[in-house]
Amino acid sequence: MDDIRRNASAPLVSLYLTLLTSTIAPGLLSRAAHAAESNSEATHHFSIPAQPLRTALQHYLEQSGVQVAYPTLAAGNARSTAISGTMTAQEALTRLATATGLSPRFTGAHSATLGKENSAIMLGPVRVGGRVTVLQDAQSAYGPGVGFVATRSASATRTDTPLISTPKSVYVVTRQQMDDLQPLTIGAALRYTPGVVSLTANDSTPSASLFQPVHQRGFESYTFVDGLLNGTSVTDPFFLDRIEALSGPSSVMYGQANPGGLINMTLKRPTEKAQGQANVGFGNYGRYQGQIDLSGPLNKSRTVLYRLIGMGVTQGSQTQYNHYKRLATQGDIEWKIDKKTDITLIGQFAYDPQSWSPWIGIPAYGSLIKSPTGRIPVSRFYGDPAFNENWNRQYMLEALFHHEFTKNLQFNVTARFDAQSDGSCSLMSGAVDVTKNIMKRSAFCNSDAHGRSSQLTANVSYKMKTGPVSHSFLVGVDYRGQWSQGSWGFASAPAVSITDPLYNQYTFSDYIQATGGKSTTEKYAYWQDGIYFQDQINWRRFYVTLAGRQDWNGYGKMFNRPFTWNVGINYVSKIGLAPYFNYSKSFMPQTGKVYSAGNLVQPDPLSGHQWEVGLKYQIPHLQSFMTVAYYDLSENNVLVSDPYFPQYSSEIGQVKSRGVEVSAHANLAQGLDLILNYTWNKVYNSRTTLTGNTISGESVSLLGKRLVQQPTNAASGFLDYHLPKSLAPGLSVNFGVRYQDKSWADQANSFRNPSFILFDTGMSWNAGEVFKAVNGLNFRLNMTNFANNTYVQCGSTRFCHYGNQRVVYGTIGYHW
16 A cells, blocks of 8 residues: 555656756756846736725735835825736836826835825825735635635635635635525525535525535535634634635545535634624524624734624424524634734634434425325424424634744644534434325434544745745644544334324333433544645746645544645636646545444545646636636545435445536626526446335446436526615615526436526615614515425435425614
8 A cells, every 4th residue: 555655646746846856956046146136026916906005005915025105195095906917016016006196116125115206205104005914804815705706715725825826626605695695504605606515405494513414526525614624613604704615625735525625614803993793683484583793902002802703593494393593602812912923712602402303304205206195295394393302512712823934934823622512312214105104213312422622733834936936835734633422322113194293102201111221322533643735836827736645544443544635737827817727636534334234334434536627717807706617536435325324324435526617706896796607517326336226116236326416407696786876875686596407316316306496585775875873774685495486305215305495584783
């Protein structure tokens, strides 16, 4: 295995050494010749839309490394001119300031001033462009984005990198998009993201589990928060500044992650400007919700900042006896120790005293398939309210530390400790007998479960130039330790009538009597150590990313030492087009359980690879970002949900996934924002010895069969329009449409889930634009599936769910 691993990594090492030596040698020989060269003569890629001069100079600093001082009185409310393309720092600054009446003058390799033409350099009150915390910049890799557009990300590289020079697919859900959609879960927030499928049709009903049922490119996605695996972090969208869907294998930066991609979320952080909001919400199915978000400085020097977020929600659902309640809070403290050092502490607590039952669904007969027993009502519950308990309690403490030794040498650490306890007891769907009009059931309890985890990632980044080539090095270490313990048990339960279910027939006393009060206790421990490196190379308009990672991890009696790597290249043209290519490897120990012949066994680790080719585009002078990508992905030892025991898995073998993703985000004009997406995906079993039963009971090979609930085609579009003040002051309206193609409803591919089209709409009104006395008061109304279409999604003949009917949610909020 070591020989294979060395051979696999040889192409990466060889390519890296060739590029590095070919650039270092001329750099050393010509260092003296270039010592006097000003940074104003070096070329950089710029993409800065027209905006207030103050914020434009922040982007200019990030993209050129040049800090600009300017007179605030002379600048007034000046706006910059949009610039895009590759040019010198001096040329870019000159274009940027064209309409301001100010002229640039470079005072050093990394500093410049803006002043009135033919005037003495007496600046008076001066603002230093870009001298703000990166988190205050909406278009930073950690900011909320602008409108529906985000142009930078750190998910793929762990560095703040423009998306157009990132040779990988990254899709960002901005803060405004979440405000417009008002999603209750991460799955709902990702509805307008290409390549993402939520397997439970009713993804707007939250559960106690924070691992959302989201699949990317056919594979289940793990969720990360601030770059660390999400153990218990509160990831209600209200607590987030942005959500990023990073597509494709990402083990080289994160270690444990499935090959289809991962979801990385950024928690809200303190702000230098004092601000706050309070909202009360209400909707159908008895939904009531309260939210509060306060932030600002704690001292006059603004070196200590805080943020306090809280929410409470209670609601029912379209299914009888399914209720959800949650209380959650987050507190942040940021201390700017000096101009180069800061530390942020984030604490969270959440308690879900009640959640919906995850293991009971409806049968395919009577919902998706016609049945002599008639159609099952959307509200039908086949569990028993007397044996239905699902609760969750979680805590988290996170620390983020940043120190800048020099402009080019920085150190970052993110560490987190979390703990969780939960319990779940409910009935499970079983075989259906249409002739007897019954569905068999069993009882399952996962009680007294508790766990904790400790995680840390630390890295050093260093930027340097070797002749005409720029390098951005990153070297880091990862640690993750997870421990948990729980008791579980099965018991028989009485069958239920499909057409006339009776409730309060099975209680906890019946379960205890059936099991004799005994349960199986399991302990779980997993650890992972990793070292990763990366070099982002820039030569003229070419960008090359090389990365590798060595892991050591253990689970139970298994120990692995995988090496994964990634290589990507893209070319950013003058007109904003950027073709790219990426190849990446993945490896992940699987910590679940496979139910096989009455036994629970540990699955084999995942290993796979993907190549991807695509084209990215930023329209000049317009806040926009577009991506077209084609990928070919193979993964070994893939797990799928066991159709008979949904809380466990079956091991398929090898799965291939091929597809095309198209995405366009654009702020078309002032107050007009647009999202368009399209996905074509074919994911199938390319190597397996498993067999499955068709709907008629015939046993067939699963080789070549498509994975369940994975549509071939999907498309969506969302438009938000802020009406002109002359027509309707303060009023915004939005409209969205989602299409999902038919998909297979069982592993044997013997019957299908139908295609469906859903429509979403919403509106908001800022009353302060009409009545100045209530400035900050706003009203919002959202409807998902407002046409009230009824649709069903099945994973087997036993386990189906109705999609959400019309969901209406309104809020009254006050912002200050």
